[in-house]
Amino acid sequence: MSESTDNRSTKSQRRLAEQLAAKKAAEAKRRRQAWAGAFAGVAVVAVLVTVFVIVGQRGGDDAPEQAAGTPSAPAEAPSDPGAPPAPQLPEGADPALGSKPTVTPGEGELTELTVTPLIEGTGPKVEAGQSITTNYVGVFFASGEEFDSSWERGEPATFPIGVGQVIPGWDKGLVGVTVGSRVQLDIPAEQAYGDGEGGRPGGPLRFVVDILAAQ
Template identity: 55%
Template sequence: MSTETARPITGDRAKRRTQAVAGAVAGVAVVAVLVTVFVTVRGGSDEPAGRPAAAPPPATVEATPEAPPSAETPAEPPAPAPVSTPPELSKEPVVKAGKGKLTELKVTPLVAGRGPAVKAGQTVTANYVLIGYATGQVIDSSWQRGEPFSTPIGAGRVIEGWDKSIPGQKVGSRVQIDVPAAMAYGEEQGDLRFVVDILAAQ
């Protein structure tokens, strides 16, 4: 059994032990710094370090049907269907005077049309010749002006004789309309006779 008493470590032994402890602490610090840098560079990814991140897949463009027109956009009115106009309507009619005094509106079909029937509220395009019923004198003619006449029908925009006689007639028709003065321009103009070619209605 040793009789030496315990004494504190002094001299070279204490210096070496201090250096060893300092070295160990420095080593731990270096390892901690390396781990921090490693985690930061990898961004927390589970893939091995040094492997580039996979590029995102290219964006795909899906074909989409054309957008339907907005419900707020008013649709254009459909064009009138073409009507086969009888050859008789290609020439200006000769209109003769009537006899007597008219007491009521009278409509006489001259050429039968094959198109749809005109409806009140539609806009009618027509050629016409207007004469004095008793005299036979030409008062007005769209043929002489070189262009058809267009007007809303059945809406009070023309004389009562037209508003009451044109609706119901078929597009492509030629009709003779005898109009008493009261349903036309009054007694100053007197009774009238129209021959009207109905070219279109929409």
């Protein structure tokens, strides 16, 4: 084989080697780009997952725990946890019956039973022989000093009416009063506890009575 032929063969081999090297380099570059793209995609997904987790945790921290089916608004707490519970009022009763009344002293000389309506109830009239449920405050007529109150005991009082089980001023003054009423009873001593023997309050008395039920 001639020298010129050898030179051409060597050049052809070099070109082929260069082409193969370029092809390998291009394939390696494509692989590197593909790996870089895949890694970038994984990184983006990881960032999004982290964001969702953080937001979800914050939302869980901020939202109050609430049982299914319960209202979102909390129940109103009593203003004074040590106060007696409010009485159960009859349907349609004036809300004022839910609060203890302020009772002032009377004026002048009390000689007869006086019944003064303060709140007119809409329920049935109390009949003699029924048991009535009441809240009441009792004070001395002349001074207004309190000596008894169902409000302070934290529960209404229930008793028969019109059959001699209570003082005459109550028997006479409360029969005929409608349920849901608040009345003021000014009772002379002879229809109350007289002179107050046995530690009972003596003299004329004033009561403010709420009729909560009659049956």
